[in-house]
Amino acid sequence: MNPTHLTPIDRPTLSLPDGHTRLLLHSCCAPCSGEVMEAITASGIDYTIFFYNPNIHPVKEYELRKQENIRFAEKHGVPFVDADYDTDTWFSRARGLENEPERGIRCTMCFDMRFVRTALYAHENGFAVISSSLGISRWKDMNQINDCGHRAAAHYPGIQYWDYNWRKGGGAARMVEISKREQFYQQEYCGCVYSLRDANRHRRETGRERIKLGVLYYGDGTSKQGDAD
Ligand code: SF4
Helix, strand or coil: CHHHHHHCCCCCCCHHHCCCCCCECCCCCHHHHHHHHHHHHCCEEEEEEECCCCCCCCCCHHHHHHHHHHHHHHHHHHCCCEEEHHHHHHHHHCCCCCCCCCCCCHHHHHHHHHHHHHHHHHHHHHCCCEECCHHCCCCCCHHHHHHHHHHHHHHCCCEEEECCCCCCHHHHHHHHHHHHHHHEEEEEEEEEECHHHHHHHHHHCCCCCCCCCCCEEEECCCCCCCCCC
């Protein structure tokens, strides 16, 4: 990894728990993982991105988010694992939870599913530590995410979830700065069809247009304070 292209930022040097040296980082999207990746890279930690997000709907939005993440991983020379898009499994688990609010039990299911698969890959590929970029978003419940992460890691002996708070020390602000610098695609809803439905319902009630996929990019003049960042 070449650190010369990193923004010079005064961050604490991070270290993985219990002296471990390799990390499998579940990534939900480029905007959330940008700061997380740069913080980890700046600390010299050996890591791999694991992109497993079958919640994202529709496939056009899934591809937009994934390709942005691949672009940034390639820029940093970070290995990128493109995992399954097994939407049938996700929808079958979401059955009966369609009208749950964000941060409710549908989201617990969604985090559990993504983190258990991350832990399985870690178990099969020699990673002792997993973490996720999901917790950096101000829209998420960090305790809910950490509970899901620890529960997923407990499925496999020797795997632990690193519950580092990526928001602290200016991390949340740098997430937006990096997104603008990189002109990342700016998603406007959490990801699933139900979050898209609810975001559009809120827009209708407040006199705004429906979400248009593939239109907003940070830092190019189309960016605004997002509904999902
Ligand atoms: S709102 Fe977000 S976290 Fe919750 S179920 Fe939908 S995609 Fe998953």
